[in-house]
Amino acid sequence: MLIGKFVPINSIIHRLDARMKIVSLIFLLVAVISTSTVYGYAAIIMVLTVIIWLSKLSLFAVLSPIRRLWLFFIVIFFMNAFFFSSDNPLFSWWIISFSGEGIRQGIKVVFNVCVVMILGNVLTLSTSPIDMTNALSSLLTPLKLLRVPVEDVAMIINIAIQFVPTILEESNMIRKAQTARGAHFESRKLREKALSFLPLLIPIFISSFRRADELSLAMEARGYRNAKRRTKKAGVPFRVLDVTAVAACFVICIIQIYI
Amino acid sequence: MNNTVHHNSTVIHGSDISFSYDFDGQLSSALTDIDIEIKKGEFVAILGQNGSGKSTLAKHFNALLPVQKGKLTVCGIDAKNQSEIWRLRRLCGMVFQNPDNQFVSSVIEEDVAFGLENYEVDRELIPDMVENALRLVGMSGYEKRSPHSLSGGQKQRVALAGVLALDPDIIVFDEVTAMLDPMGRKEILEEIHRLNKETGKTVVMITHYVEETVNADKVLLLHNGRVAGFGTPREIFTNTELMQRVGLVSPVPVRLFNDLKAEGICLKSCPLTNEELVEEICRLS
Numbered sequence: 101m102l103i104g105k106f107v108p109i110n111s112i113i114h115r116l117d118a119r120m121k122i123v124s125l126i127f128l129l130v131a132v133i134s135t136s137t138v139y140g141y142a143a144i145i146m147v148l149t150v151i152i153w154l155s156k157l158s159l160f161a162v163l164s165p166i167r168r169l170w171l172f173f174i175v176i177f178f179m180n181a182f183f184f185s186s187d188n189p190l191f192s193w194w195i196i197s198f199s200g201e202g203i204r205q206g207i208k209v210v211f212n213v214c215v216v217m218i219l220g221n222v223l224t225l226s227t228s229p230i231d232m233t234n235a236l237s238s239l240l241t242p243l244k245l246l247r248v249p250v251e252d253v254a255m256i257i258n259i260a261i262q263f264v265p266t267i268l269e270e271s272n273m274i275r276k277a278q279t280a281r282g283a284h285f286e287s288r289k290l291r292e293k294a295l296s297f298l299p300l301l302i303p304i305f306i307s308s309f310r311r312a313d314e315l316s317l318a319m320e321a322r323g324y325r326n327a328k329r330r331t332k333k334a335g336v337p338f339r340v341l342d343v344t345a346v347a348a349c350f351v352i353c354i355i356q357i358y359i
Numbered sequence: 360m361n362n363t364v365h366h367n368s369t370v371i372h373g374s375d376i377s378f379s380y381d382f383d384g385q386l387s388s389a390l391t392d393i394d395i396e397i398k399k400g401e402f403v404a405i406l407g408q409n410g411s412g413k414s415t416l417a418k419h420f421n422a423l424l425p426v427q428k429g430k431l432t433v434c435g436i437d438a439k440n441q442s443e444i445w446r447l448r449r450l451c452g453m454v455f456q457n458p459d460n461q462f463v464s465s466v467i468e469e470d471v472a473f474g475l476e477n478y479e480v481d482r483e484l485i486p487d488m489v490e491n492a493l494r495l496v497g498m499s500g501y502e503k504r505s506p507h508s509l510s511g512g513q514k515q516r517v518a519l520a521g522v523l524a525l526d527p528d529i530i531v532f533d534e535v536t537a538m539l540d541p542m543g544r545k546e547i548l549e550e551i552h553r554l555n556k557e558t559g560k561t562v563v564m565i566t567h568y569v570e571e572t573v574n575a576d577k578v579l580l581l582h583n584g585r586v587a588g589f590g591t592p593r594e595i596f597t598n599t600e601l602m603q604r605v606g607l608v609s610p611v612p613v614r615l616f617n618d619l620k621a622e623g624i625c626l627k628s629c630p631l632t633n634e635e636l637v638e639e640i641c642r643l644s
Binding site: 229230258259261262265266311314315317318319320321322323324325329330331332 | 418421423445448449452453455457459460461462463464465466469473474475476477478479480481482485507521522525
């Protein structure tokens with residue numbers, strides 16, 4: 101899994117309102133993208149360190165998506181280093197042009213992607229799925245003006261998240277059943293590997309549709325009509341801590357844009 | 360309100376109910392001329408083999424399936440009346456077979472609140488009602504847990520709490536024990552009986568396990584979509600000819616009673632449970 105699974109511990113970051121965490125994340129992303137000076141990068145690293153420290157999460161867990169994607173980072177670094185067009189390349193041949201600017205660009209892109217992944221990872225590690233769903237549906241509320249059925253979308257996300265463990269468990273079971281009947285899932289060849297997943301995918305697909313059918317009956321039996329005609333969720337007020345966190349991220353964002 | 364029912368009044372009354380499933384224009388008959396009458400506070404088991412129409416009939420009681428032919432009144436509401444469907448579903452709750460396919464939230468208290476939210480119950484009232492429902496099924500203290508962390512029996516009890524939260528008059532259990540291990544089956548069966556006795560709620564239990572129905576007030580025996588018998592468990596299970604015709608095996612004590620009779624040993628009355636059997640055998644000497 102590229103994004104982390106919620107780790108329920110008690111930290112300032114965990115206690116923050118999920119809506120505010122998402123908004124803060126967006127501000128920080130803008131800040132990272134607008135950074136261009138060495139001091140700017142140093143500041144970003146400092147902010148990141150403080151956030152990870154406040155979250156009380158283990159560095160191992162926070163950095164795990166980076167560790168898994170090292171090859172991807174090397175590729176995007178070289179793509180930038182070799183194909184970035186520059187006025188004074190150190191070395192140039194055909195479409196390849198190798199320059200100091202290219203290397204700088206490569207480092208910048210890799211750095212940005214790393215920071216984005218770490219921040220996103222801290223968000224998912226420190227926010228329960230339910231809080232995340234509620235926060236998303238609350239932040240999506242303005243889309244109602246565009247006639248997007250926000251409540252239904254939130255209900256869909258909620259149910260999808262809730263069924264992930266069930267379907268994972270089932271896919272494991274089917275995998276074992278198919279292995280027992282002679283299916284191979286360990287082939288190294290890409291084509292064979294892709295084909296070998298068919299005996300796994302088809303039963304999961306069929307059973308998921310049956311689940312959906314049964315769940316919809318159970319929901320109707322309990323009086324579900326549509327997501328609009330339901331008791332509204334409580335509007336949780338923001339606390340000083342939440343507002344301070346967003347303000348801090350906003351200030352960092354503004355500073356990075358103008359310096 | 361005309362749905363306030365007094366003791367011994369009829370809560371489910373159906374006559375001549377027939378139903379066919381439509382498979383791409385091919386009609387397949389599932390129920391034929393069903394007559395049924397269930398009184399308030401009764402524990403009625405609907406028994407039959409797979410494909411006998413048990414679940415189809417059960418899904419009529421809360422209007423999950425429309426009445427195609429015949430007449431059905433539940434808690435004084437005509438099941439054909441589209442405008443009353445939601446009121447009907449609140450009065451007649453249903454627990455399903457697969458515990459995993461009836462949860463809508465990964466937090467137990469949110470799942471139990473689901474039905475209440477659907478009926479737009481005041482937000483302030485919900486926490487108490489949820490707590491109350493979970494206490495009724497003995498699952499207090501699990502509010503914040505995920506349904507996935509529970510055993511099968513516990514999952515079904517939480518599903519039951521979700522139905523109980525709406526305080527229905529009737530609860531239909533649609534093969535709720537079918538996917539449970541023996542311990543889970545025992546656990547949920549005892550829960551259903553306790554609920555029926557303590558709260559006086561009418562229980563309709565669908566099952567294909569004969570043993571689960573011996574403590575019911577009435578048994579409705581379905582065979583090929585028709586009512587094959589309706590009476591007390593004793594009346595049904597001691598009717599050997601009837602049980603053979605519908606392809607079901609009587610409970611062990613009844614079979615032993617019959618075997619002993621064939622050997623010339625007559626017990627005073629036919630026992631249904633192991634306890635009754637032991638008592639009868641002790642009385643022999």
